[in-house]
Amino acid sequence: MKRLWSRLSVLLLFTMPLLLTGCGERYFVLNSAGPVARVERNLIYTSIALTLIVVIPVIVLMFYIIHRFRDKPGNDAPYEPQWSENKTLEIVWWGIPIVIIGILGTLTVRDTFRLVRPPANVTGKPLTVQVTSLNWKWLFQYPEQNIATVNYCAIPTNRPVRFILTSNAPMNSFWVPQLGGQEYTMPGMAMRLWLQADHPGKYFGSGANFSGRGYAHMKFNVVAKPEGGFQQWVNQVKSSAPALTVSGYHDLTKDSVMKETAYSSFPPGSFERIVRQEGGMYMKHKLTEATD
Ligand SMILES: [Cu+2]
DSSP states (O other): HHHHHHHHHHHHHHHHHHHHGGTTTOOOSSOOHHHHHHHHHHHHHHHHHHHHHHHHHHHHHHHHHHHHOOOOOOOOOOTTTTTOHHHHHHHHHHHHHHHHHHHHHHHHHHHHHHHTSSOTTOOOEEEEEEEEEEETTEEEEEEEEEEEEEEEEEEEETSSSEEEEEESSOOEEHHHHEEEEEEOOOTTTTTTEEOSSSSSSEEEEOOOOOOOOTTGGGGEEEEOOOOOHHHHHHHHHHSSSSOOOOHHHHHHSSSSSOOOOSOOOOOOEEEEEHHHHHHGGGGGGHHHHHHO
């Protein structure tokens, strides 16, 4: 028994730093900063709790059975070689997991469909941002404001943002962990992801799908500003940044790593063109639904 405890304490000592890092600010997924990420975080917590209902008793029982039925001198545990079934036990170990899987499935389906629509508690009109993953940078286009940025984007707080995602390079994945889960960017497709930020701040974002050399540089910040600050930022980009031309966009499609950049305008319809050139004509209805 003494040896068991000394082994256990060594194991605990090694796992402690691992468990304690979970308390840090950099544990993005659980530090949700908006309604979408909150729904997802709560689903994670609920799933963990439901899973533990099975996992904890099983682990406890395992140690109990090893201890109780071990073949050692003086063990008085009953030995029943003819024993074949126990209805009560079978109902318990089939019934509880089935009920748990039922609850887990229901909650997951409910939240999945909930997140297809804009966050519920909103008043403001949604903002649309068209995102294109390129080698090895992110292009953000604002169709209503007619501005564009590379490797960062600003959004207003407390307003739902409709990201429409595509790729003009290998498939990638758009992920801002504190605001919500990831969504794939694929050539010839327009995917949609609703996000919303509660408070002003800088939220880390990255490509979550390996897409070759230079992929590690596909990081960006989503800067959330109050409505006024967002309008100010738009005006500032409009008045001070250069325009994105067709040949400028062509340069962006080349393999390169880029710093944060802003553009005061972009060629009209360029996002739709990016989607269509990779066979996106099949997605026309999706595009209009996603942009209107
Ligand atoms: Cu696809």
